[in-house]
Amino acid sequence: MKKENGILIKAVTMVLAMTLICGVLYTAVVTGLAQIFFSKKANGSVIEVNGKKYGCELLAQEFTGDEYMWGRVMNVSAFTDQNGNTKMYSGPSNLSPKSQDYKELVEQRVKRIQAANPDAKSDQIPEDLVTCSGSGLDPDISIAAARYQIPRLAKENGMTENEIEKIIDKCTTHKILGIFGEETVNVLKVNLILQGVLS
CATH class of the missing domain: 1.20.5 (Single alpha-helices involved in coiled-coils or other helix-helix interfaces)
Incomplete structure (x- = not known):
């Protein structure tokens, strides 16, 4: 014992x-x-200016106005539970890239992008402007996708294309050691600079 x-x-x-x-x-x-x-x-990579929180660098926010840079397509769904609380979740689309529904969805997005950016210098729309990421909440876009929007952003914000280019450069994350990863542009940071929140 x-x-x-x-x-x-x-x-x-x-x-x-x-x-x-x-x-x-x-x-x-x-x-x-x-x-x-x-x-x-x-603490979540939150962008805070003068005590006001504007968002997280790591999560996308949807911008639809012509004066804003647009990010990747967001795939967010919301529902209300039994207690009346609204809950949201995100994720990739269940549509197969080979399906007709997916093809039609992408074509709709292409037409929307083209209509909003009639002065774009390229007829080739960057893929990330019309497709959703795996998380559905990707905060960054490619440099090509950012530059595609320069004419619209300059026109809508009363700025020169060179000024918009400099903002994009400031918000670009470069490859690690110059070889690993991809160069991306943070959409939220660009839009906060355009709004005068960041400098």
Whole structure:
């Protein structure tokens, strides 16, 4: 009996010790280091100016006005639960790229983009302006997609195309070490600069 009690005490002591080390101390150290060295990222990469939060750099927001840069197609659905709370979820489309429905959907998007950008310098619409990302909430677009919109943005915001180009350059994330990943433009940052919120 004494041996069994000893094993039980050791087991309980080990559970409590590991809970303290892994559940409390480790979490506190990692959280503290993240707040010290990566505060903005640890807090959700939220863009905040003068105490006002405008959005997260990592999640798309839908901009539809002609004065704004448009991002990727968002695939967000909303529903109201039994308590009257609105909930949203996002994800990729279930449509097959080979299906007629998908083809018609993309054609509608192409016509919308062309109508909004009649002065675009290219007849070739960048793919990411008419397709949805896997998450449905991609905050970035390709440089080609951003540049395609320059004539419209310049016209609608009373700016030169060169000024819009400089804004795009400022909001571009370059390849890691010049070789890894893709160069992308953050749509929210561009639009906040166009609104005068960021400089």
